Amino acid sequence: MPTITGLKAYDLRFPTSLEAHGSDAMHTDPDYSCGYVVITTDAGDGLEGHGLTFTCGRGTEVVVVAIQSLSFLLVGKKLEDIYDDFSSFWRALTSESQMRWIGPEKGVIHLATAAIVNALWDLWAKREGKPLWKLLVDMEPEKLVSCIDFRYISDVLTKEEAVEMLKKKQEGKADREKEMLEKGYPAYITSAGWLGYSEDEIRKRCREGLAQGWTRFKVKVGADLADDVRRCGLIREEIGWDNTMMVDANQRWDVQESIDHMLRLAEFKPLWIEEPTSPDDALGHATIAKALNPLGIGVATGEQCQNRVIFKQMLQAGGLQFCQIDSCRMGGVNEVVSVILMAAKFGIPVCPHAGGVGLCQMVQHLAVFDYVSVSASLDNRVCEFADHLHENFKEAIVIKNASYVLPKAAGYSTEMKPESISGYQYPNGAVWQQLFKEGKFTAP
Numbered sequence: 271m272p273t274i275t276g277l278k279a280y281d282l283r284f285p286t287s288l289e290a291h292g293s294d295a296m297h298t299d300p301d302y303s304c305g306y307v308v309i310t311t312d313a314g315d316g317l318e319g320h321g322l323t324f325t326c327g328r329g330t331e332v333v334v335v336a337i338q339s340l341s342f343l344l345v346g347k348k349l350e351d352i353y354d355d356f357s358s359f360w361r362a363l364t365s366e367s368q369m370r371w372i373g374p375e376k377g378v379i380h381l382a383t384a385a386i387v388n389a390l391w392d393l394w395a396k397r398e399g400k401p402l403w404k405l406l407v408d409m410e411p412e413k414l415v416s417c418i419d420f421r422y423i424s425d426v427l428t429k430e431e432a433v434e435m436l437k438k439k440q441e442g443k444a445d446r447e448k449e450m451l452e453k454g455y456p457a458y459i460t461s462a463g464w465l466g467y468s469e470d471e472i473r474k475r476c477r478e479g480l481a482q483g484w485t486r487f488k489v490k491v492g493a494d495l496a497d498d499v500r501r502c503g504l505i506r507e508e509i510g511w512d513n514t515m516m517v518d519a520n521q522r523w524d525v526q527e528s529i530d531h532m533l534r535l536a537e538f539k540p541l542w543i544e545e546p547t548s549p550d551d552a553l554g555h556a557t558i559a560k561a562l563n564p565l566g567i568g569v570a571t572g573e574q575c576q577n578r579v580i581f582k583q584m585l586q587a588g589g590l591q592f593c594q595i596d597s598c599r600m601g602g603v604n605e606v607v608s609v610i611l612m613a614a615k616f617g618i619p620v621c622p623h624a625g626g627v628g629l630c631q632m633v634q635h636l637a638v639f640d641y642v643s644v645s646a647s648l649d650n651r652v653c654e655f656a657d658h659l660h661e662n663f664k665e666a667i668v669i670k671n672a673s674y675v676l677p678k679a680a681g682y683s684t685e686m687k688p689e690s691i692s693g694y695q696y697p698n699g700a701v702w703q704q705l706f707k708e709g710k711f712t713a714p
């Protein structure tokens with residue numbers, strides 16, 4: 271029975287702000303970053319668990335300290351004791367009596383939990399010799415459900431119901447898996463429409479996207495209404511009206527402002543308005559949805575939904591028409607699976623969020639699991655793709671025909687190349703030292 275011998279946490283940052291990649295109405299200069307975790311064991315098989323949580327620059331150092339503070343719960347633990355009763359371990363991690371005060375189950379401490387839990391799933395999948403999606407799809411319903419902590423959600427979804435839902439979808443699973451292996455999981459592209467891009471850059475990226483076969487494009491809005499009208503107009507000019515456009519305000523507006531702005535942008539026929547207002551405001555989202563749904567505009571949210579409880583309330587209140595699970599915002603795969611199941615129960619499509627470093631790597635697994643084992647539907651379902659930083663991963667995502675090609679390598683696709691880990695470590699990695707020398711960033 272292997273034992274966990276070590277957990278290392280790294281502060282990795284990428285200088286994306288230099289070219290406004292990833293910029294939006296609230297995060298105007300993001301340096302895509304992550305708290306990165308490597309778990310080692312005494313198994314002697316050379317396998318390590320690599321996991322990460324996405325952050326945006328300076329906050330990373332706080333997340334890394336939180337990861338280090340939680341590591342005592344893992345080091346010295348037998349792997350089987352974790353995987354045989356994963357929900358209990360997950361609860362131990364999220365309910366540790368001194369650490370939970372700085373959560374609970376939200377913010378920095380939950381981002382740190384996600385990095386650790388994602389690394390544990392990567393290790394589990396590697397030990398089974400399967401990509402994570404396959405590990406999830408092959409798992410007996412009872413075993414998978416035993417990984418979920420149902421505390422706070424059993425009023426809408428019980429363990430027994432979850433098992434029943436998964437059992438019902440056993441039929442046809444092999445066909446859906448085959449279909450996914452042949453066609454991949456459908457995606458949309460975000461990286462044509464970051465807020466800080468010039469008009470020329472947006473046009474160029476739309477044209478390249480169309481040439482590559484993309485049919486769904488997301489554009490950032492929210493900073494200034496007149497500018498949003500101009501940007502949406504130019505994107506429609508480029509992609510035409512047969513293709514799909516989504517807009518994303520990254521929480522910039524009040525509730526009434528969201529409605530007013532979207533009434534103005536409705537002429538551009540967006541499929542959804544994403545994160546119009548505070549990610550905690552379930553009733554506000556419901557008010558917005560009520561006003562905009564008659565215009566054919568859905569509300570999408572989730573990348574900053576801090577945990578399964580907020581998702582539960584969003585679903586109960588009718589606050590979202592597109593459920594954007596995030597692989598790092600919540601406490602890793604265990605909690606994400608619970609939200610995928612709740613969304614299915616409410617009949618709401620899951621469209622994972624992936625704008626950040628490493629997120630595309632992970633959500634491809636989660637989207638496929640949703641289709642094969644839970645929803646059995648692709649209606650209104652599409653997974654985000656943002657074309658940045660994939661080259662840093664050992665098993666980088668592959669996109670073909672605007673769809674994710676299913677990963678085949680064992681693990682959660684989260685392992686970065688050693689040279690990326692050393693080069694982008696902040697502030698001592700070679701890349702950062704060079705950037706400081708060139709005066710592009712100021713050394714801390």
Ligand SMILES: C[C@H](O)[C@@H](O)CC(=O)C(=O)O
Pocket residue numbers: 291292293294297300326460518520573623624625626654656
């Ligand atoms: C700061 C990130 O780039 C954010 O804008 C991503 C996002 O909202 C999305 O991908 O959606």
Ligand SMILES: [Mg+2]
Pocket residue numbers: 518520544545573625
């Ligand atoms: Mg977004």
